[in-house]
Amino acid sequence: MRAIVAESAEQLIWQDVPDATAGPGEVLIKVAAAGVNRADVLQAAGKYPPPPGASETIGMEVSGVITDVGEGVTEWTVGQEVCALLAGGGYAEYVAVPAGQVMPIPAPVDVVDAAGIPEVACTVWSNLVMTAHLGPGQLVLLHGGASGIGSHAIQVARALGARVAVTAGTAEKLELCRNLGAQITISYKDDDFVARVNQESDGKGADVILDIMGAAYLDRNIDALATDGQLVVIGMQGGVKAELNLGKLLAKRARVIGTTLRARPVTGPNSKSAVVGAVTTSVWPMFASGQVRPIIGKRLPIQEAAEAHRLLQSGETFGKILLTV
DSSP, X not given: OEEEEESSSSOEEEEEOOOOOOOTTXXXXXXXXXXXXXXXXHHHTTSSOOOTTSOSSOOSEEEEXXXXXXXXXXXXXXXXXXXXXXXXOOSBSEEEEEGGGEEEOOTTOOTTGGGGSHHHHHHHIIIIIIITOOOTTOEEEEESTTBHHHHHHHHHHXXXXXXXXXXXXXXXXXXXXXXXXXXXXXXXXXXXXXXXXXHHTTTOOEEEEEESOGGGGHHHHHHHEEEEEEEEEOOOTTOSOOOOOHHHHHHTTOEEEEOOSTTSOSSSTTOHHHHHHHHHHHTHHHHHHXXXXXXXXXXXXXXXXXXXXXXXXXXXXXXXXXXXX
């Protein structure tokens, strides 16, 4: 089979590699498309190796058709169209996936666009709901509202009855966020998000903040939190190290939570399989009802993986970037 081999961050070559096969408890998927994520860019640059035992090939989510099932797999059959959350291996013609990380394609999404769902759906649900317990009437602040995660999180949060504030960098992206249901849209280039959140909440602050920036936003995120609020950090685009003002944290009885999805175990409590099961049960009906839809900013042939990574880093697109096979 063929797969993308990262000879460097800029040299992503579509070439022959050993065939993937379905081991016990796995299914083999013929890939229709793969979603592009920042973790993929970091891995291509040698800065984010896959978890032990995972494929060295880039790619954390795919859609396609099952072509084989391994020993012990009873819930999936050959010929089913599916999407899947991966620890790696997605930028390829075929990928083997633990059966518990496979999901049916939610209606009415097509098989290609479904590749842009697993990572965002599992990230958003595991953090906003399973971790922060976001509920009706609460205010959630989403940094990077026009990103793949942000655009999905807006829709899910609104479906849950929450009030949504977002940050983004351009008027076009802020308009996209409004069209998806965000009630409070903040330009991180021109506005102070702490002041806007406090203004829009009558001084209360945000009950939940989902943050992709990390160190650069830590202190201001604490300022923007409500009493008993929760800051969930899922990215470090703004750096790794920052000073945490414990006085502010204690005064607000606030929580700062750091989470990752890729390194979770396959099975067990808080595992990838547990998250996938919760997403299939709770989020897929939101697609069926029209409350949530995939937001796809760009589709490129997989041979153009390097260009897809450049686009993601540039911030020129919104939503998800897909690589079609």
